[in-house]
Amino acid sequence: MIEVFVAGAGLLGPGLAGWKASVPVLTGNQPLLAEPPALPPPALLAPNERRRTGIVVRLALAVAAEAADMAGVPPAAMTSVFASADGDGALIHAILEQLARPEPQVSPTQFHNSVHNAAAGYWSIGTGANRAAICLGCGGATAAAALLRAGAEVAAEGAPVLLCLYDAPMPEPLSRVRPNRFSFGAALVLASRPGPRTLGRLRLDWRCDPTDAPSVPRLPALLPLHAENPAAGLLPVLETLAGGTACVLALPLLDGQVVVEVAP
């Protein structure tokens, strides 16, 4: 059993404009007004790099910065886990279109931004964080897998870990094989000990023979986002951290489950 404490959170999604502003929404005290999140170019990057970032990197960096700031942990003091099922789908689509032409033109910037660890790379360039970055892509199980991996890092190494999840809609025609209408990012800073700003405690375990039904958000308005966006697999955990009561959640990972005991 892995035990970690949530020291900070970041959130961006439809009607979810930052963790603090979203708490009343996640607790059902304010209606969800599902407007797409504003994604300004990341202030932490130099202007030439800022221009090169697509919405996926902006999403990731925005929630990572919010969580780190809230936790009061400098980025350079954290190992990071960046996870996204689809990465920068718009960029991959643009490259695939080029590669279908007789004389493909793939630009150097397009190519180096196409790596799945681009967001982690820009995070370390922008913040000077030079510890290890762990970069995962686990399809519909991305949130469960990344939470387990981040928890294991805290348990094995002791240092705080930044978990950053992000996914955005794919353009046509990839949107038909991976339907998702929403941009969503969430980040948590996980630590081995509770601190003054702790949002809650998580206990994580792997269960290969699932006993519980997969958890879904309590708020009906969040169900489409949860169903379509792989990063939003974390929503049941976020809802509970925002003000729920202690509970045990089951996040599916293939035919098994990551069991998450949340004590806010």
Add this chain to the structure above:
Amino acid sequence: MRPLFLTAVAAVSAMGRGRDATLAALCNRRSALAPCDFAALRLPGHIGRVAGIEDHALPPGLAGFDCRNNRLADIALRCDGFAEAVADARARHGAGRVAVVVGTSTSGILSSEDAYRRRDPATGALPEDFDYARTHDLFSLARFVRAALGLRGPALTLSCACASSARSFIDARALIESGVCDAAVVGGADSLCRMTLHGFASLGLISPDPCRPCDAARSGISIGEAAGFALIERAEVAGGTGVALLGGGATSDGYHMSAPDPTGTGAAGAMRQALESAGLEAEAVDYVNLHGTGTRANDAMEDAAVVAVFGTETPCSSTKAWSGHTLGASGILEAAIAVLCIRHGLMPGCLGAAEPDPAFRSRILLDNMAAPVRRVMSNAFGFGGINCSLLFGRAEAAR
């Protein structure tokens, strides 16, 4: 860290299928690189292409995962009794206690490239038979490997460019050390595709001739493809490889997306971490298997990093002139090579290099050297400034 024993390891690359073919290629100093003939691309340079992928069939129940990358992975699983060793581990630990942690940079993207060439001219739709989730999707690789081996532990695909499969050892180590699982299948696969061939060409990083890592006149990489896996666990198993992972380190440059920090600070940091986690000094390492891609920038940076950590006397070389740069699979291929080096007392000298870059200060081997090899440092670096170093050593010293 506590050492993790390599119960089994298997790799396939243009050098050949499995340990005997790979060892023979190393000993005979026979490069597998040939002029690029992939997908009728009119691109300069050489590639390390694995023969026979086009004719390989996945197991019948897993045919839905069919793509070049998973075929390559399947070929590796069938080498050197790997799948049988995993079946034994499954019996020892329980299928739910063996994780699958694998790395790839582009997974089965070739299937999407092909599908984009078959879009409906009227609607733009992708062909009906295209299965994104089981081909292009990064998770396809972990799902395929887990299903092929009948495992039920947690599964992760990690993707950090050319450090992907090297990193898988470190990711699996955290799962084992935190008690999530007792053993793990690590490694990964990367296969030839238009995306990487065109992408590296656009960066001007493809060598017109077969790559010559560490050579004074080196001019870039030759791209290859490979797959490989290792079964790692806490306790040594009779009939295992006799080699253990003693340490591992990973850092981020925070410098540039596609150019390494020329000072080599991040790379040196990863090697130092690997030594620290093993509780060893630099002198304990007999041979450094370099990332050694053959680009001007990588090899110069790595020379600086190696000298900063090891000084100028530790033998080092790159094996990429044999296999090509197999991108995300280079870490596991070179881990398999490290096992061969330790088992056979071999340090391969850089193939194709006429003279080491005169600016280099590390001890670059040009010819194969026979000597006892107790420990090997293996480097893998990737775009996004990811650095990863693994320290392998003889198991008897780790017991």
